[in-house]
Amino acid sequence: MNSLQTSRWRHPALQPGWIDRPHQTLELGDLPLESGEVIRDFAISYVTHGTRAPAGDNVILALTAIGSTHHRLDFLIGPGRPLDTNAHFIICADAIGNGLTTSPSNSRTQSDLAFPRFTIRDMVASQRRLLDALGIARLVAVVGASMGGMQALQWGVSDPGRMRSIVALVPMARTRPWSVAMNEVARRILLADSGWPSGPFGAGYDAWAAQTRVITNRTPGALAATAASAVPSLVADAVEAAHRMGPDPVDWTYQSLAYDAHDVGTTHGMNGTAAALRTIRANTLLLVPELDLYNPVEDAVEAAALIPNATLVRLGGNSGHAVAAEGSPRLADISGAIRQFLTELVD
Numbered sequence: 167m168n169s170l171q172t173s174r175w176r177h178p179a180l181q182p183g184w185i186d187r188p189h190q191t192l193e194l195g196d197l198p199l200e201s202g203e204v205i206r207d208f209a210i211s212y213v214t215h216g217t218r219a220p221a222g223d224n225v226i227l228a229l230t231a232i233g234s235t236h237h238r239l240d241f242l243i244g245p246g247r248p249l250d251t252n253a254h255f256i257i258c259a260d261a262i263g264n265g266l267t268t269s270p271s272n273s274r275t276q277s278d279l280a281f282p283r284f285t286i287r288d289m290v291a292s293q294r295r296l297l298d299a300l301g302i303a304r305l306v307a308v309v310g311a312s313m314g315g316m317q318a319l320q321w322g323v324s325d326p327g328r329m330r331s332i333v334a335l336v337p338m339a340r341t342r343p344w345s346v347a348m349n350e351v352a353r354r355i356l357l358a359d360s361g362w363p364s365g366p367f368g369a370g371y372d373a374w375a376a377q378t379r380v381i382t383n384r385t386p387g388a389l390a391a392t393a394a395s396a397v398p399s400l401v402a403d404a405v406e407a408a409h410r411m412g413p414d415p416v417d418w419t420y421q422s423l424a425y426d427a428h429d430v431g432t433t434h435g436m437n438g439t440a441a442a443l444r445t446i447r448a449n450t451l452l453l454v455p456e457l458d459l460y461n462p463v464e465d466a467v468e469a470a471a472l473i474p475n476a477t478l479v480r481l482g483g484n485s486g487h488a489v490a491a492e493g494s495p496r497l498a499d500i501s502g503a504i505r506q507f508l509t510e511l512v513d
Contacts, residue, residue, distance in 0.1 A: 174271055174364075174365060174414065175265040175269075175271045175272070175413070175414035175417065177189070177235065177265075177266065178235075178410060178411035179410075179411075181237070181410075181411060183240060183241055183492050184237045184240050185215065185237070185240045185243060185244070187213040187214065187215060188213065189211060189212075189213060189266070190211070190212055190213060190214070191209050191210070191211050191212075192209065192210050192212070192296055192299055193207075193208075193209045194208045194209065194210060194292070194295050194296075194299070195207070195208065196208060197262075197268075197288070197291070197292055197295075199282060199283075199284055199285070199288050200284075200285050200287055200288055201282065201283060201284075201285075203282035203283070204282070205262070205268055205273070205276065205281070205282060205284065206273075206275050206276060207268070207273075207274065207275060208268045208292065209267065209268050210259060210260065210267045210268075210292050210293070210295070210296050211236070211259075211260040211266035211267045212236065212257055212258060212259045212260060212296060213236045213257075213258050214255065214256065214257050214258070215243050215244075215249075215251045215255070215256040215258070216250075216251035216252070216253075216254050216255045216256055217251075217255055218255040219255065222301070222302060222303070222304070223304065223306070224253060224254050224255050224306060225254070225255050225256075225257065225302050225304075225305050225306060226249055226254045226255070226256045226257070226305065226306050226307045226308075226309060227256075227257050227259060227293065227297070227305050227307070227308045227309070227321075227329075228243070228249065228256055228257065228258040228259070228309050228310065228314070229258075229259060229261065229289075229293070229308065229309065229310035229313075229314035229315075229317045229318060230258070230259070230260055230261045230264055230310070230313070230314050231310070231311050231312035231313045231314045232312060232313040232418065232421050232422060232425055233264070233378075233412065233413035233417075233418045233421065234264065234314075234413075235260060235264055235265070235266055236258035236259070236260050236266070237258075238258075238311065238314060239258065239309065239310075239311065239314070240492070241491075241492035241493075241497070242309075242500075242501070242504065243256055243258075247501065248500075248501045248504035248505045248508065249309065249504075250505075254306060257296075257297075257300075257302075259292075259293045259296060261289045261313070261314075261317070261421070262284050262288060262289050262292055262421075262424075263281075263284065263417050263418075263420045263421040263424070264413065264417060264421065265413060265414050265417050267292070269281070269414070269417045269420070270414070270416040270417055270420055271414040271416055271417050278363050278364060278416050279363055279416070281416075281420060283420070283423060283424075284420070284424055285424050285427055285428065286313070286316055286317055286320055286424050286425070286427075286428045287320055287324065287433065288424075289317055289424070290317055290320050290321055290324050290325075291324075293317075293321075294324075294325065294328075297328075303328075304328065304329070304330075305328055305329040305330065306329070306330055306331065306508070306511070307329060307330065307331040307332065307333055307508060307511075308321045308322070308329050308331075308332050308333070308448075309332075309333040309334075309504075310333075310334060310335070310337070311334075311335035311336055311337075311490040311491070312335070312336050312337070312460070312461065312487065312490065313421070313425055314335075314337075315334035315335050315336060315337025315338075315452075315490075316334075316337050316338055316339070316341075316425070316428055318332045318333065318334045318337065319332065319334055319337055319339050319430055319443075319446070319450075319469065320428075320430055320433070322445075322446035322447070322448050322450065322473075323430045323433050323436065323442045323443070323445055323446060324433060326445055326446055326447040326448065327447065329448045330448060330449065330511055331448050331449045331450065331451070331507070331508065331511055332446070332448045332449070332450040332451070333450075333451045333453075333504055333507065333508075334450065334451070334452050334453070334466070335452075335453045335454075335490035335500070336453070336454055336455070336458055336460075336461050336466075336487055336489065336490045337452065337461065337465075337466055337469075338428070338461045338462075338465040338466070338469075339429070339430045339431075339439055339442075339443055339465060339466075339468075339469045340428070340429040340430065340431060340439045340465060341425060341426055341427070341428045341429065342461070342462045342464075342465055344462055345425070345426070345460060345461055345462070346426045348382050348459070348460055349422040349423075349425060349426055350426075351377065352374050352377055352378050352382075352422065353419055353422060355370055355373045355374040355377060356370055356371065356374045356415045356418070356419060357370075357419075358370050359371055359374075359415070362415070363415070363416050365415075367415055371408070371409075371415060372405045372408075374408075374415070375404060375405045375407075375408030375409070375412060376401050376404060376405055378408075379404035379405075379407065379408060380400065380401055380404050381459065382459060382460045382487065383459075383460065383486060383487045383488040383491075384459070384485075384486050384487075384488060385455075385457050385458075385459060385484050385485070385486035386484075387457075387483075387484030388484045388485060388486060388488075390484070430442040430443060440472050443469055443472035443473050444472055444473070444474065446473045446474065446475075446476075447474070447475075448475070449475045449476075449477075449507075449511060450470075450473045450475060450476040450477070451476075451477050451479065451503065451504065451507045452466045452469060452470050452476060452477070452478050452479070453479045453481060453489075453490065453500060453503060453504075454466045454467070454478070454479070454480060454481065454489075455480070455481050455482075455483065455485055455486055455487070455489040455496075456480060456481070456482060456483070456484075457484075457486055458486055458487045458489075459486055459487060460486075460487040461487060463480075466478065477507065479499075479503045481496045481499055481500065482496070483495055483496055
């Protein structure tokens with residue numbers, strides 16, 4: 167049985183910089199969750215780039231950020247790019263609740279608020295089942311930005327022998343209260359929309375888009391050269407972009423609750439965040455800006471000191487959380503750091 171109903175959310179039209187690849191879906195049946203609940207008729211969505219080596223030893227798993235799709239890391243993927251399709255086979259897996267993998271917006275049997283709560287570890291569990299089904303026992307790297315980076319670190323704790331390396335951009339190993347506050351404010355804005363939960367959405371969605379795309383992702387320094395009179399247009403552009411390619415509000419809300427609850431230290435068998443991070447065996451690269459108004463950089467700094475084989479790269483400038491997104495002014499630095507890191511693993 168196909169788990170996906172006719173969804174009110176559609177995959178956005180291809181945007182500049184996105185790579186057009188065939189969407190694939192793997193039906194996995196019921197997905198048991200940490201909570202004891204079950205996502206019924208679960209299907210995971212993914213795309214692939216490059217060619218899988220006969221020995222299967224060139225696979226990279228790329229993960230999605232909150233509210234994003236498998237296009238999230240397209241700016242790093244391609245011939246000669248850090249995730250080089252001439253050398254690697256890259257699987258971009260859509261996370262639970264992103265509107266492509268089974269989500270509140272597309273579940274046939276558990277739609278909207280009937281959908282069970284899930285965690286970031288549940289996302290990782292679904293990805294492990296995908297890899298198992300594809301016969302992939304070992305990964306060159308697990309790569310992700312923001313919530314994708316949080317999943318990547320969780321991978322290192324949940325299945326430490328599965329990957330040689332981890333690349334986590336603007337991540338957290340344990341969600342900080344500031345990040346929870348950002349998400350809670352955003353959720354309250356969405357819930358105040360008269361269309362909640364089934365739509366249509368109006369002013370609340372617009373305000374949510376402005377808060378998450380302008381405030382959360384930037385820093386004061388990022389707007390220092392912007393004329394005050396130009397700020398309303400900047401906000402309007404952000405809102406328009408959200409309408410064009412943003413997530414379903416209920417999907418985003420569920421992912422944000424998983425985001426808030428995350429801590430690698432609560433993984434079964436672990437005794438706190440520090441102890442969990444010390445179990446990561448993969449070589450780990452963490453990249454963060456000087457200031458991040460969504461995921462405080464202190465978390466990655468502390469994680470780098472605890473992970474046995476970790477490298478921390480601090481990226482200058484005022485980009486904030488958006489430093490790890492397409493169009494980042496630090497893209498050359500990010501690309502160089504990832505390319506060097508993965509090349510040294512081969513050497």
